[in-house]
Amino acid sequence: MNDRNQRIAYGETLIELGRKDPRIVVLDADLGGSTMGKMFEAEFPDRHYEMGIAEANMTSVAAGLAQTGKIPFTNSFAVFAAGRAFDQIRQTIAIGRLNVKICGSSAGVSDFGDGATHQSVEDIAIMRAIPNMTVLCPADANETRAAVKAMVEMDGPCYIRLNRNDYDNVTEKGKEFKIGEPTVLRDGADIAVFATGYMAGVALKAAESLAGEISVKVVNVSTIKPLDEKKIGQLAAGCRGIVTAEEHSIIGGLGSAVSEAMRKSGMPVDYVGIQDCFGSSAHCYSDVLEYYGLTKEHVAETIKEMYERTGVK
Amino acid sequence: MMYSNELIGSLQEKARQLREDVLVSIGVGVAGHLGGSNSSADLVAALYFYKMHYDSKNPKMEDRDRFLLSKGHVAILQYAALAEAGFFPREDLKHVKEIGFYLQGHPDVRKTPGIEAGTGSLGQGLSIGLGMALGMKADKISRKVYVLLGDGELEEGQVWEAAMAAGFYGADNLVAIVDKNGLQANGAVRDRMDSDPVNAKWESFGWNVIEIDGHDMEQIVSALDAADEANGKPTVIIAHTIKGKGVSFAENVVGFHNAALDKEKYEKAMAELKEGRK
Numbered sequence: 001m002n003d004r005n006q007r008i009a010y011g012e013t014l015i016e017l018g019r020k021d022p023r024i025v026v027l028d029a030d031l032g033g034s035t036m037g038k039m040f041e042a043e044f045p046d047r048h049y050e051m052g053i054a055e056a057n058m059t060s061v062a063a064g065l066a067q068t069g070k071i072p073f074t075n076s077f078a079v080f081a082a083g084r085a086f087d088q089i090r091q092t093i094a095i096g097r098l099n100v101k102i103c104g105s106s107a108g109v110s111d112f113g114d115g116a117t118h119q120s121v122e123d124i125a126i127m128r129a130i131p132n133m134t135v136l137c138p139a140d141a142n143e144t145r146a147a148v149k150a151m152v153e154m155d156g157p158c159y160i161r162l163n164r165n166d167y168d169n170v171t172e173k174g175k176e177f178k179i180g181e182p183t184v185l186r187d188g189a190d191i192a193v194f195a196t197g198y199m200a201g202v203a204l205k206a207a208e209s210l211a212g213e214i215s216v217k218v219v220n221v222s223t224i225k226p227l228d229e230k231k232i233g234q235l236a237a238g239c240r241g242i243v244t245a246e247e248h249s250i251i252g253g254l255g256s257a258v259s260e261a262m263r264k265s266g267m268p269v270d271y272v273g274i275q276d277c278f279g280s281s282a283h284c285y286s287d288v289l290e291y292y293g294l295t296k297e298h299v300a301e302t303i304k305e306m307y308e309r310t311g312v313k
Numbered sequence: 314m315m316y317s318n319e320l321i322g323s324l325q326e327k328a329r330q331l332r333e334d335v336l337v338s339i340g341v342g343v344a345g346h347l348g349g350s351n352s353s354a355d356l357v358a359a360l361y362f363y364k365m366h367y368d369s370k371n372p373k374m375e376d377r378d379r380f381l382l383s384k385g386h387v388a389i390l391q392y393a394a395l396a397e398a399g400f401f402p403r404e405d406l407k408h409v410k411e412i413g414f415y416l417q418g419h420p421d422v423r424k425t426p427g428i429e430a431g432t433g434s435l436g437q438g439l440s441i442g443l444g445m446a447l448g449m450k451a452d453k454i455s456r457k458v459y460v461l462l463g464d465g466e467l468e469e470g471q472v473w474e475a476a477m478a479a480g481f482y483g484a485d486n487l488v489a490i491v492d493k494n495g496l497q498a499n500g501a502v503r504d505r506m507d508s509d510p511v512n513a514k515w516e517s518f519g520w521n522v523i524e525i526d527g528h529d530m531e532q533i534v535s536a537l538d539a540a541d542e543a544n545g546k547p548t549v550i551i552a553h554t555i556k557g558k559g560v561s562f563a564e565n566v567v568g569f570h571n572a573a574l575d576k577e578k579y580e581k582a583m584a585e586l587k588e589g590r591k
Contacts, residue, residue: 025451046451047451052474052477056440056470057471059440060440060444060471061440061443061447061475061478062444063430063440063441064440064442064446064448064458065444065445065448066444067422067430067441067444067445067448068444068448068451069448069452087434088434088471090434091431091433091434091437092434092437092441095422095423096421096423096430097423
Protein backbone atom coordinates (compact mmCIF):
# COMPACT_ATOMS: atom_id res chain seq x y z
CA MET A 1 0.00 0.00 0.00
CA ASN A 2 1.23 3.40 -1.05
CA ASP A 3 0.21 6.09 1.42
CA ARG A 4 1.81 8.87 -0.54
CA ASN A 5 -0.23 8.90 -3.73
CA GLN A 6 -3.54 10.66 -4.27
CA ARG A 7 -4.65 8.41 -7.11
CA ILE A 8 -4.18 5.30 -5.00
CA ALA A 9 -5.90 6.95 -2.05
CA TYR A 10 -8.77 7.77 -4.40
CA GLY A 11 -9.02 4.23 -5.78
CA GLU A 12 -8.89 2.66 -2.32
CA THR A 13 -11.45 5.06 -0.92
CA LEU A 14 -13.89 4.41 -3.76
CA ILE A 15 -13.73 0.70 -2.98
CA GLU A 16 -14.15 1.30 0.73
CA LEU A 17 -17.16 3.55 0.14
CA GLY A 18 -18.49 1.31 -2.61
CA ARG A 19 -18.72 -1.59 -0.17
CA LYS A 20 -21.04 0.45 2.03
CA ASP A 21 -22.98 2.32 -0.62
CA PRO A 22 -24.29 0.39 -3.63
CA ARG A 23 -25.24 3.64 -5.35
CA ILE A 24 -21.61 4.39 -6.12
CA VAL A 25 -20.62 3.57 -9.70
CA VAL A 26 -17.45 4.47 -11.56
CA LEU A 27 -16.87 5.38 -15.20
CA ASP A 28 -13.58 5.47 -17.06
CA ALA A 29 -12.50 6.47 -20.53
CA ASP A 30 -9.68 4.00 -21.12
CA LEU A 31 -7.53 5.54 -18.41
CA GLY A 32 -8.70 3.39 -15.51
CA GLY A 33 -5.20 2.00 -15.12
CA SER A 34 -3.99 5.48 -14.27
CA THR A 35 -7.01 7.04 -12.57
CA MET A 36 -7.20 3.90 -10.41
CA GLY A 37 -10.73 3.28 -11.57
CA LYS A 38 -9.33 -0.18 -12.32
CA MET A 39 -9.25 -0.89 -8.60
CA PHE A 40 -13.00 -0.35 -8.36
CA GLU A 41 -13.52 -2.34 -11.55
CA ALA A 42 -11.67 -5.31 -10.07
CA GLU A 43 -13.82 -5.27 -6.94
CA PHE A 44 -17.15 -4.30 -8.53
CA PRO A 45 -17.08 -5.26 -12.22
CA ASP A 46 -20.85 -4.67 -12.57
CA ARG A 47 -20.60 -1.17 -11.15
CA HIS A 48 -17.74 0.00 -13.32
CA TYR A 49 -18.51 1.29 -16.80
CA GLU A 50 -15.73 1.38 -19.35
CA MET A 51 -16.88 4.07 -21.76
CA GLY A 52 -13.99 3.90 -24.21
CA ILE A 53 -12.02 6.92 -25.31
CA ALA A 54 -15.08 9.16 -25.33
CA GLU A 55 -15.14 11.60 -22.43
CA ALA A 56 -18.13 13.59 -23.64
CA ASN A 57 -20.33 10.51 -23.77
CA MET A 58 -18.94 9.25 -20.47
CA THR A 59 -19.87 12.49 -18.74
CA SER A 60 -23.42 12.58 -20.08
CA VAL A 61 -23.91 8.88 -19.32
CA ALA A 62 -22.94 9.70 -15.75
CA ALA A 63 -25.68 12.35 -15.74
CA GLY A 64 -28.18 9.70 -16.77
CA LEU A 65 -26.94 7.29 -14.10
CA ALA A 66 -27.31 10.04 -11.49
CA GLN A 67 -30.90 10.45 -12.62
CA THR A 68 -31.55 6.84 -11.67
CA GLY A 69 -30.24 7.43 -8.15
CA LYS A 70 -26.63 6.32 -8.64
CA ILE A 71 -23.63 8.30 -7.45
CA PRO A 72 -21.40 8.20 -10.50
CA PHE A 73 -17.70 9.12 -10.43
CA THR A 74 -16.23 9.91 -13.85
CA ASN A 75 -12.49 9.57 -14.15
CA SER A 76 -10.06 10.98 -16.63
CA PHE A 77 -7.01 13.18 -16.77
CA ALA A 78 -7.97 16.65 -15.56
CA VAL A 79 -7.39 18.18 -19.01
CA PHE A 80 -10.04 15.89 -20.48
CA ALA A 81 -12.34 15.62 -17.47
CA ALA A 82 -12.69 19.39 -17.18
CA GLY A 83 -11.80 20.47 -20.70
CA ARG A 84 -13.14 18.00 -23.19
CA ALA A 85 -16.33 17.44 -21.23
CA PHE A 86 -16.90 21.06 -20.21
CA ASP A 87 -20.14 21.45 -22.14
CA GLN A 88 -21.56 18.17 -20.87
CA ILE A 89 -20.74 19.16 -17.30
CA ARG A 90 -22.20 22.61 -17.70
CA GLN A 91 -25.35 21.83 -19.65
CA THR A 92 -26.64 18.72 -18.06
CA ILE A 93 -24.88 18.19 -14.77
CA ALA A 94 -24.43 21.68 -13.36
CA ILE A 95 -27.64 23.35 -14.55
CA GLY A 96 -29.62 20.40 -13.23
CA ARG A 97 -27.40 20.17 -10.13
CA LEU A 98 -27.09 16.44 -10.72
CA ASN A 99 -25.20 14.27 -8.28
CA VAL A 100 -22.20 13.53 -10.49
CA LYS A 101 -18.64 13.45 -9.19
CA ILE A 102 -15.88 14.31 -11.63
CA CYS A 103 -12.31 13.31 -10.96
CA GLY A 104 -9.60 15.24 -12.76
CA SER A 105 -6.60 12.98 -12.35
CA SER A 106 -2.96 13.73 -13.20
CA ALA A 107 -3.82 17.40 -12.75
CA GLY A 108 -1.54 20.42 -12.96
CA VAL A 109 1.86 19.57 -14.38
CA SER A 110 1.97 16.29 -12.47
CA ASP A 111 1.85 14.30 -15.71
CA PHE A 112 5.36 15.62 -16.30
CA GLY A 113 6.30 13.42 -19.23
CA ASP A 114 3.33 14.05 -21.47
CA GLY A 115 3.74 17.80 -21.77
CA ALA A 116 1.36 20.63 -22.52
CA THR A 117 -1.45 18.51 -24.03
CA HIS A 118 -1.82 16.52 -20.82
CA GLN A 119 -1.00 19.14 -18.21
CA SER A 120 -4.04 21.00 -16.88
CA VAL A 121 -3.15 24.57 -16.04
CA GLU A 122 -6.73 25.84 -16.24
CA ASP A 123 -9.07 23.13 -14.90
CA ILE A 124 -9.71 24.93 -11.60
CA ALA A 125 -10.61 28.11 -13.47
CA ILE A 126 -12.97 26.24 -15.77
CA MET A 127 -14.74 24.30 -13.04
CA ARG A 128 -14.84 27.22 -10.62
CA ALA A 129 -16.65 29.39 -13.15
CA ILE A 130 -19.58 26.98 -13.39
CA PRO A 131 -22.51 27.80 -11.10
CA ASN A 132 -23.55 24.97 -8.73
CA MET A 133 -20.12 23.32 -8.95
CA THR A 134 -18.05 22.35 -5.93
CA VAL A 135 -14.30 22.24 -6.56
CA LEU A 136 -11.92 20.30 -4.34
CA CYS A 137 -8.16 20.13 -4.49
CA PRO A 138 -6.81 18.08 -1.59
CA ALA A 139 -3.28 18.66 -0.39
CA ASP A 140 -2.17 15.05 -0.21
CA ALA A 141 -3.17 11.40 -0.16
CA ASN A 142 -4.52 11.56 3.39
CA GLU A 143 -6.77 14.46 2.63
CA THR A 144 -7.89 12.84 -0.64
CA ARG A 145 -9.38 9.93 1.29
CA ALA A 146 -11.42 12.24 3.47
CA ALA A 147 -12.39 14.46 0.54
CA VAL A 148 -13.80 11.57 -1.48
CA LYS A 149 -15.94 10.58 1.50
CA ALA A 150 -17.21 14.15 1.73
CA MET A 151 -18.02 14.10 -2.00
CA VAL A 152 -20.30 11.12 -1.50
CA GLU A 153 -21.97 12.72 1.49
CA MET A 154 -22.78 15.93 -0.35
CA ASP A 155 -25.56 16.05 -2.92
CA GLY A 156 -24.69 17.75 -6.18
CA PRO A 157 -21.93 18.09 -8.74
CA CYS A 158 -18.37 18.07 -7.48
CA TYR A 159 -15.00 18.21 -9.19
CA ILE A 160 -11.90 16.84 -7.48
CA ARG A 161 -8.41 17.54 -8.73
CA LEU A 162 -5.73 14.95 -8.06
CA ASN A 163 -1.98 14.76 -8.47
CA ARG A 164 -0.29 11.92 -10.30
CA ASN A 165 2.86 11.54 -8.22
CA ASP A 166 4.00 10.24 -4.85
CA TYR A 167 4.87 12.79 -2.19
CA ASP A 168 4.79 13.12 1.59
CA ASN A 169 1.58 13.84 3.44
CA VAL A 170 1.18 17.16 5.21
CA THR A 171 -2.27 16.57 6.64
CA GLU A 172 -3.31 14.21 9.35
CA LYS A 173 -4.68 10.82 8.38
CA GLY A 174 -8.33 10.24 9.25
CA LYS A 175 -9.15 13.91 9.78
CA GLU A 176 -12.68 14.76 8.66
CA PHE A 177 -12.93 16.79 5.46
CA LYS A 178 -15.38 19.65 5.71
CA ILE A 179 -16.23 21.05 2.31
CA GLY A 180 -15.65 24.79 2.27
CA GLU A 181 -13.38 24.91 5.29
CA PRO A 182 -9.78 26.05 4.87
CA THR A 183 -7.39 24.62 7.46
CA VAL A 184 -4.35 26.18 9.09
CA LEU A 185 -1.24 24.05 8.59
CA ARG A 186 1.07 26.48 10.37
CA ASP A 187 0.35 29.57 12.33
CA GLY A 188 2.10 32.87 11.70
CA ALA A 189 1.56 36.60 11.96
CA ASP A 190 3.35 38.44 9.14
CA ILE A 191 2.32 36.88 5.86
CA ALA A 192 -0.58 34.52 5.14
CA VAL A 193 0.02 31.93 2.48
CA PHE A 194 -3.04 30.28 0.97
CA ALA A 195 -2.05 27.16 -0.89
CA THR A 196 -3.81 24.27 -2.53
CA GLY A 197 -2.98 20.74 -3.65
CA TYR A 198 0.67 19.76 -3.86
CA MET A 199 1.66 23.39 -3.22
CA ALA A 200 0.27 23.26 0.33
CA GLY A 201 3.23 21.10 1.35
CA VAL A 202 5.64 23.26 -0.64
CA ALA A 203 4.29 26.38 1.08
CA LEU A 204 4.78 24.73 4.45
CA LYS A 205 8.45 24.04 3.65
CA ALA A 206 8.85 27.62 2.44
CA ALA A 207 7.40 28.90 5.71
CA GLU A 208 9.73 26.65 7.70
CA SER A 209 12.71 27.92 5.72
CA LEU A 210 11.85 31.48 6.77
CA ALA A 211 11.41 30.62 10.44
CA GLY A 212 13.05 33.20 12.71
CA GLU A 213 13.01 35.72 9.88
CA ILE A 214 9.35 36.04 8.85
CA SER A 215 6.37 34.59 10.70
CA VAL A 216 4.34 32.85 8.00
CA LYS A 217 0.88 31.39 8.33
CA VAL A 218 0.11 28.56 5.92
CA VAL A 219 -3.49 27.78 5.09
CA ASN A 220 -4.52 24.74 3.11
CA VAL A 221 -7.38 25.70 0.85
CA SER A 222 -8.55 22.30 -0.29
CA THR A 223 -12.01 23.53 -1.20
CA ILE A 224 -11.60 26.10 -3.95
CA LYS A 225 -15.35 26.50 -4.30
CA PRO A 226 -17.41 27.32 -2.34
CA LEU A 227 -14.81 29.61 -0.80
CA ASP A 228 -15.72 31.03 2.57
CA GLU A 229 -14.78 34.66 1.92
CA LYS A 230 -15.33 35.69 5.50
CA LYS A 231 -13.09 32.89 6.76
CA ILE A 232 -10.35 33.83 4.30
CA GLY A 233 -10.54 37.38 5.59
CA GLN A 234 -10.35 36.25 9.20
CA LEU A 235 -7.37 34.01 8.50
CA ALA A 236 -5.51 36.83 6.77
CA ALA A 237 -6.44 39.43 9.37
CA GLY A 238 -3.45 41.07 11.01
CA CYS A 239 -1.00 39.90 8.35
CA ARG A 240 0.81 42.35 6.10
CA GLY A 241 0.03 40.57 2.90
CA ILE A 242 -1.09 37.39 1.20
CA VAL A 243 0.69 34.96 -1.07
CA THR A 244 -1.17 32.21 -2.88
CA ALA A 245 0.44 29.05 -4.21
CA GLU A 246 -1.05 26.61 -6.70
CA GLU A 247 -0.02 24.20 -9.43
CA HIS A 248 -2.29 26.01 -11.88
CA SER A 249 -2.38 29.12 -13.98
CA ILE A 250 -2.38 32.37 -12.03
CA ILE A 251 -5.49 33.20 -14.04
CA GLY A 252 -8.73 31.90 -12.58
CA GLY A 253 -7.40 29.57 -9.92
CA LEU A 254 -6.85 29.87 -6.18
CA GLY A 255 -5.02 33.19 -6.51
CA SER A 256 -7.97 34.69 -8.32
CA ALA A 257 -10.41 33.20 -5.82
CA VAL A 258 -8.51 34.62 -2.85
CA SER A 259 -8.19 38.01 -4.56
CA GLU A 260 -11.93 38.02 -5.14
CA ALA A 261 -12.51 37.19 -1.49
CA MET A 262 -10.14 39.96 -0.33
CA ARG A 263 -11.18 42.55 -2.92
CA LYS A 264 -12.49 45.02 -0.35
CA SER A 265 -9.70 44.58 2.19
CA GLY A 266 -6.95 46.56 0.52
CA MET A 267 -4.53 43.82 1.48
CA PRO A 268 -1.86 43.08 -1.15
CA VAL A 269 -1.95 39.64 -2.77
CA ASP A 270 0.74 37.97 -4.83
CA TYR A 271 0.65 34.68 -6.68
CA VAL A 272 2.87 31.68 -7.10
CA GLY A 273 1.55 29.68 -10.01
CA ILE A 274 1.98 29.04 -13.70
CA GLN A 275 2.38 32.36 -15.50
CA ASP A 276 -0.36 32.13 -18.14
CA CYS A 277 1.44 29.58 -20.26
CA PHE A 278 1.16 25.91 -21.13
CA GLY A 279 3.22 23.20 -19.51
CA SER A 280 6.14 21.30 -20.93
CA SER A 281 7.46 17.76 -20.92
CA ALA A 282 10.13 16.94 -18.40
CA HIS A 283 12.03 13.84 -17.34
CA CYS A 284 10.85 14.14 -13.76
CA TYR A 285 8.25 15.98 -11.70
CA SER A 286 10.81 18.14 -9.89
CA ASP A 287 12.17 19.43 -13.21
CA VAL A 288 8.81 20.67 -14.38
CA LEU A 289 8.00 22.17 -10.97
CA GLU A 290 11.34 23.97 -10.95
CA TYR A 291 10.83 25.23 -14.49
CA TYR A 292 7.54 26.88 -13.54
CA GLY A 293 8.72 28.20 -10.19
CA LEU A 294 6.57 25.84 -8.13
CA THR A 295 9.29 25.37 -5.52
CA LYS A 296 9.73 26.18 -1.87
CA GLU A 297 12.53 28.57 -2.83
CA HIS A 298 10.25 30.54 -5.13
CA VAL A 299 7.42 30.57 -2.62
CA ALA A 300 9.88 31.78 0.05
CA GLU A 301 11.18 34.53 -2.25
CA THR A 302 7.65 35.68 -2.98
CA ILE A 303 6.83 35.75 0.73
CA LYS A 304 10.01 37.69 1.43
CA GLU A 305 9.32 40.17 -1.31
CA MET A 306 5.79 40.68 0.02
CA TYR A 307 7.15 41.08 3.56
CA GLU A 308 9.71 43.65 2.49
CA ARG A 309 7.46 45.78 0.36
CA THR A 310 4.76 45.90 3.00
CA GLY A 311 7.21 46.79 5.80
CA VAL A 312 6.61 49.70 8.13
CA LYS A 313 8.63 52.68 6.90
CA MET B 314 -55.14 -4.34 -38.76
CA MET B 315 -53.57 -4.54 -35.33
CA TYR B 316 -54.78 -1.21 -33.97
CA SER B 317 -58.35 0.01 -33.75
CA ASN B 318 -59.46 3.06 -35.69
CA GLU B 319 -60.58 4.49 -32.39
CA LEU B 320 -57.09 4.28 -30.92
CA ILE B 321 -55.39 5.72 -33.98
CA GLY B 322 -58.03 8.44 -34.25
CA SER B 323 -57.66 9.47 -30.63
CA LEU B 324 -53.89 9.67 -30.94
CA GLN B 325 -54.20 11.75 -34.08
CA GLU B 326 -56.44 14.10 -32.17
CA LYS B 327 -53.89 14.28 -29.35
CA ALA B 328 -51.20 15.21 -31.87
CA ARG B 329 -53.44 17.86 -33.37
CA GLN B 330 -54.10 19.23 -29.89
CA LEU B 331 -50.36 19.33 -29.15
CA ARG B 332 -49.75 21.37 -32.31
CA GLU B 333 -52.49 23.75 -31.28
CA ASP B 334 -51.02 24.08 -27.79
CA VAL B 335 -47.57 24.68 -29.27
CA LEU B 336 -49.00 27.52 -31.29
CA VAL B 337 -50.66 28.98 -28.20
CA SER B 338 -47.39 28.87 -26.28
CA ILE B 339 -45.53 30.57 -29.14
CA GLY B 340 -48.20 33.27 -29.40
CA VAL B 341 -47.77 36.41 -31.46
CA GLY B 342 -44.58 38.39 -31.91
CA VAL B 343 -42.14 36.19 -29.96
CA ALA B 344 -39.91 33.64 -31.70
CA GLY B 345 -40.70 29.99 -31.07
CA HIS B 346 -39.71 26.63 -32.53
CA LEU B 347 -42.78 25.86 -34.57
CA GLY B 348 -41.18 23.79 -37.33
CA GLY B 349 -39.49 21.11 -35.26
CA SER B 350 -42.35 20.94 -32.78
CA ASN B 351 -44.85 20.20 -35.48
CA SER B 352 -42.67 17.58 -37.16
CA SER B 353 -42.33 15.71 -33.85
CA ALA B 354 -45.90 16.09 -32.60
CA ASP B 355 -47.24 12.73 -33.79
CA LEU B 356 -44.23 10.90 -32.31
CA VAL B 357 -44.56 12.65 -28.97
CA ALA B 358 -48.33 12.08 -28.87
CA ALA B 359 -47.85 8.35 -29.42
CA LEU B 360 -45.24 8.20 -26.65
CA TYR B 361 -47.21 10.10 -24.02
CA PHE B 362 -50.70 8.87 -24.83
CA TYR B 363 -50.11 5.35 -26.05
CA LYS B 364 -46.74 3.91 -25.19
CA MET B 365 -45.22 5.26 -22.04
CA HIS B 366 -45.99 4.25 -18.48
CA TYR B 367 -45.83 7.17 -16.06
CA ASP B 368 -47.78 8.95 -13.34
CA SER B 369 -48.20 12.69 -13.78
CA LYS B 370 -48.97 13.03 -10.06
CA ASN B 371 -45.78 11.19 -9.16
CA PRO B 372 -43.27 12.19 -11.83
CA LYS B 373 -40.34 10.50 -10.06
CA MET B 374 -42.08 7.14 -9.70
CA GLU B 375 -39.32 4.58 -10.08
CA ASP B 376 -41.26 2.21 -12.30
CA ARG B 377 -41.70 4.58 -15.22
CA ASP B 378 -40.70 4.95 -18.82
CA ARG B 379 -38.62 8.01 -19.51
CA PHE B 380 -38.67 10.44 -22.38
CA LEU B 381 -35.73 12.69 -23.20
CA LEU B 382 -36.06 15.49 -25.68
CA SER B 383 -32.53 15.59 -27.03
CA LYS B 384 -33.70 18.16 -29.60
CA GLY B 385 -34.41 20.36 -26.59
CA HIS B 386 -35.27 23.43 -28.65
CA VAL B 387 -38.79 22.07 -29.12
CA ALA B 388 -39.41 22.13 -25.38
CA ILE B 389 -42.79 23.71 -26.07
CA LEU B 390 -43.95 20.48 -27.66
CA GLN B 391 -42.96 18.48 -24.59
CA TYR B 392 -44.61 21.07 -22.36
CA ALA B 393 -47.81 20.70 -24.38
CA ALA B 394 -47.65 16.91 -23.90
CA LEU B 395 -46.89 17.22 -20.19
CA ALA B 396 -49.80 19.63 -19.72
CA GLU B 397 -52.12 17.35 -21.66
CA ALA B 398 -50.91 14.44 -19.51
CA GLY B 399 -51.69 16.38 -16.34
CA PHE B 400 -48.22 17.28 -15.05
CA PHE B 401 -49.19 20.97 -14.86
CA PRO B 402 -52.03 23.23 -15.99
CA ARG B 403 -52.43 23.88 -19.70
CA GLU B 404 -52.96 27.62 -19.02
CA ASP B 405 -49.29 27.81 -18.04
CA LEU B 406 -48.27 27.14 -21.63
CA LYS B 407 -49.09 30.78 -22.37
CA HIS B 408 -46.31 31.84 -20.01
CA VAL B 409 -43.46 29.81 -21.51
CA LYS B 410 -40.16 31.74 -21.43
CA GLU B 411 -41.47 34.47 -19.14
CA ILE B 412 -38.69 35.63 -16.85
CA GLY B 413 -38.25 33.30 -13.89
CA PHE B 414 -41.05 30.96 -14.97
CA TYR B 415 -40.75 27.19 -14.60
CA LEU B 416 -41.26 26.60 -18.33
CA GLN B 417 -37.95 27.65 -19.84
CA GLY B 418 -36.92 27.90 -23.48
CA HIS B 419 -35.16 24.57 -23.13
CA PRO B 420 -36.07 21.72 -20.77
CA ASP B 421 -34.90 22.29 -17.20
CA VAL B 422 -34.79 19.23 -14.99
CA ARG B 423 -34.87 21.28 -11.79
CA LYS B 424 -37.74 23.56 -12.67
CA THR B 425 -40.29 21.49 -14.55
CA PRO B 426 -42.10 18.34 -13.43
CA GLY B 427 -41.85 15.53 -15.97
CA ILE B 428 -38.57 16.74 -17.47
CA GLU B 429 -35.95 14.03 -17.10
CA ALA B 430 -32.86 15.90 -18.27
CA GLY B 431 -31.59 19.32 -19.22
CA THR B 432 -31.15 19.23 -22.97
CA GLY B 433 -30.60 21.75 -25.68
CA SER B 434 -26.88 21.59 -26.20
CA LEU B 435 -27.44 19.19 -29.07
CA GLY B 436 -25.98 15.71 -29.16
CA GLN B 437 -26.15 14.90 -25.46
CA GLY B 438 -29.58 13.38 -24.94
CA LEU B 439 -28.75 9.94 -26.23
CA SER B 440 -25.80 9.66 -23.85
CA ILE B 441 -27.95 10.74 -20.91
CA GLY B 442 -30.60 8.25 -22.00
CA LEU B 443 -27.97 5.52 -22.16
CA GLY B 444 -26.91 6.35 -18.61
CA MET B 445 -30.51 6.01 -17.48
CA ALA B 446 -30.94 2.79 -19.42
CA LEU B 447 -27.84 1.33 -17.78
CA GLY B 448 -28.97 2.48 -14.34
CA MET B 449 -32.42 0.97 -14.84
CA LYS B 450 -30.94 -2.31 -16.02
CA ALA B 451 -28.71 -2.39 -12.93
CA ASP B 452 -31.77 -1.86 -10.76
CA LYS B 453 -33.80 -4.40 -12.74
CA ILE B 454 -36.43 -1.85 -13.69
CA SER B 455 -37.88 -3.18 -16.90
CA ARG B 456 -38.96 0.12 -18.36
CA LYS B 457 -37.64 1.98 -21.35
CA VAL B 458 -35.89 5.20 -22.16
CA TYR B 459 -37.03 7.03 -25.29
CA VAL B 460 -34.81 9.72 -26.75
CA LEU B 461 -36.01 12.02 -29.50
CA LEU B 462 -33.28 13.46 -31.73
CA GLY B 463 -33.35 15.74 -34.73
CA ASP B 464 -31.72 14.70 -37.99
CA GLY B 465 -29.57 17.81 -37.96
CA GLU B 466 -28.51 16.82 -34.47
CA LEU B 467 -26.94 13.66 -35.88
CA GLU B 468 -24.08 15.90 -37.02
CA GLU B 469 -22.93 16.10 -33.39
CA GLY B 470 -20.14 13.58 -32.81
CA GLN B 471 -21.32 12.69 -29.33
CA VAL B 472 -24.43 11.06 -30.80
CA TRP B 473 -22.16 8.46 -32.35
CA GLU B 474 -20.13 7.99 -29.18
CA ALA B 475 -23.45 7.19 -27.50
CA ALA B 476 -24.57 4.99 -30.38
CA MET B 477 -21.34 2.99 -30.14
CA ALA B 478 -21.59 2.61 -26.37
CA ALA B 479 -25.29 1.66 -26.44
CA GLY B 480 -24.56 -1.01 -29.04
CA PHE B 481 -21.59 -2.21 -27.01
CA TYR B 482 -23.66 -2.46 -23.84
CA GLY B 483 -26.59 -4.07 -25.65
CA ALA B 484 -28.92 -1.45 -24.17
CA ASP B 485 -32.15 -2.92 -25.49
CA ASN B 486 -34.14 -0.72 -23.10
CA LEU B 487 -33.02 2.34 -25.04
CA VAL B 488 -35.03 3.60 -28.00
CA ALA B 489 -33.82 6.50 -30.13
CA ILE B 490 -36.29 8.24 -32.39
CA VAL B 491 -34.89 10.42 -35.15
CA ASP B 492 -37.25 13.12 -36.37
CA LYS B 493 -36.01 13.18 -39.95
CA ASN B 494 -37.63 16.34 -41.20
CA GLY B 495 -34.69 17.08 -43.47
CA LEU B 496 -34.19 20.65 -42.33
CA GLN B 497 -31.82 22.22 -39.86
CA ALA B 498 -31.61 25.82 -38.68
CA ASN B 499 -29.73 27.05 -41.73
CA GLY B 500 -31.04 24.91 -44.55
CA ALA B 501 -31.61 21.38 -45.76
CA VAL B 502 -29.63 18.75 -43.87
CA ARG B 503 -28.45 17.23 -47.15
CA ASP B 504 -27.03 20.61 -48.22
CA ARG B 505 -25.55 21.79 -44.92
CA MET B 506 -23.97 18.56 -43.59
CA ASP B 507 -25.57 15.42 -44.88
CA SER B 508 -25.99 12.73 -42.23
CA ASP B 509 -27.20 10.12 -44.72
CA PRO B 510 -27.03 7.21 -45.25
CA VAL B 511 -28.25 7.19 -41.71
CA ASN B 512 -29.79 3.73 -41.41
CA ALA B 513 -26.51 2.05 -42.30
CA LYS B 514 -24.71 4.09 -39.66
CA TRP B 515 -27.03 2.96 -36.87
CA GLU B 516 -26.96 -0.64 -38.08
CA SER B 517 -23.18 -0.65 -38.10
CA PHE B 518 -23.20 0.52 -34.46
CA GLY B 519 -25.31 -2.51 -33.51
CA TRP B 520 -28.82 -1.04 -33.49
CA ASN B 521 -32.14 -2.34 -34.74
CA VAL B 522 -33.37 0.13 -37.32
CA ILE B 523 -37.05 0.73 -38.05
CA GLU B 524 -37.97 3.25 -40.73
CA ILE B 525 -41.42 4.81 -40.74
CA ASP B 526 -43.54 7.71 -41.87
CA GLY B 527 -43.46 9.87 -38.76
CA HIS B 528 -46.93 11.25 -39.44
CA ASP B 529 -48.61 7.87 -39.91
CA MET B 530 -49.92 7.11 -36.42
CA GLU B 531 -50.35 3.42 -37.08
CA GLN B 532 -46.77 3.10 -38.25
CA ILE B 533 -45.60 5.04 -35.19
CA VAL B 534 -47.38 2.87 -32.61
CA SER B 535 -46.40 -0.24 -34.47
CA ALA B 536 -42.72 0.80 -34.44
CA LEU B 537 -42.85 1.66 -30.72
CA ASP B 538 -44.33 -1.76 -30.00
CA ALA B 539 -41.75 -3.46 -32.20
CA ALA B 540 -39.02 -1.82 -30.11
CA ASP B 541 -40.27 -3.87 -27.14
CA GLU B 542 -38.94 -7.03 -28.75
CA ALA B 543 -35.76 -7.05 -26.73
CA ASN B 544 -32.99 -8.77 -28.61
CA GLY B 545 -29.96 -7.39 -26.87
CA LYS B 546 -29.79 -4.38 -29.15
CA PRO B 547 -30.99 -0.80 -28.83
CA THR B 548 -33.56 0.33 -31.37
CA VAL B 549 -33.68 3.45 -33.49
CA ILE B 550 -36.84 4.57 -35.23
CA ILE B 551 -36.09 6.73 -38.25
CA ALA B 552 -39.23 8.78 -38.69
CA HIS B 553 -39.64 10.69 -41.94
CA THR B 554 -41.48 13.87 -41.15
CA ILE B 555 -42.36 17.31 -42.49
CA LYS B 556 -41.01 20.29 -40.60
CA GLY B 557 -43.87 22.60 -39.69
CA LYS B 558 -46.45 19.87 -40.35
CA GLY B 559 -50.05 21.06 -40.16
CA VAL B 560 -49.39 24.73 -40.88
CA SER B 561 -49.38 25.18 -44.65
CA PHE B 562 -47.10 28.20 -44.85
CA ALA B 563 -44.55 26.64 -42.47
CA GLU B 564 -44.34 23.15 -43.96
CA ASN B 565 -40.85 22.40 -45.27
CA VAL B 566 -39.84 26.03 -44.85
CA VAL B 567 -36.45 26.61 -43.21
CA GLY B 568 -37.52 30.00 -41.89
CA PHE B 569 -39.94 28.45 -39.39
CA HIS B 570 -37.24 26.69 -37.37
CA ASN B 571 -37.50 29.47 -34.78
CA ALA B 572 -39.73 32.28 -35.98
CA ALA B 573 -42.13 34.85 -34.62
CA LEU B 574 -45.63 34.94 -36.06
CA ASP B 575 -47.60 38.09 -36.72
CA LYS B 576 -51.27 38.16 -35.83
CA GLU B 577 -52.41 37.24 -39.32
CA LYS B 578 -50.11 34.24 -39.57
CA TYR B 579 -51.00 33.12 -36.06
CA GLU B 580 -54.68 33.16 -36.86
CA LYS B 581 -54.21 31.35 -40.16
CA ALA B 582 -52.10 28.68 -38.42
CA MET B 583 -54.66 28.30 -35.65
CA ALA B 584 -57.51 27.98 -38.13
CA GLU B 585 -55.65 25.27 -40.05
CA LEU B 586 -54.78 23.35 -36.91
CA LYS B 587 -58.35 23.52 -35.66
CA GLU B 588 -59.60 22.43 -39.06
CA GLY B 589 -57.37 19.40 -38.75
CA ARG B 590 -59.72 18.22 -36.01
CA LYS B 591 -61.63 15.12 -37.02
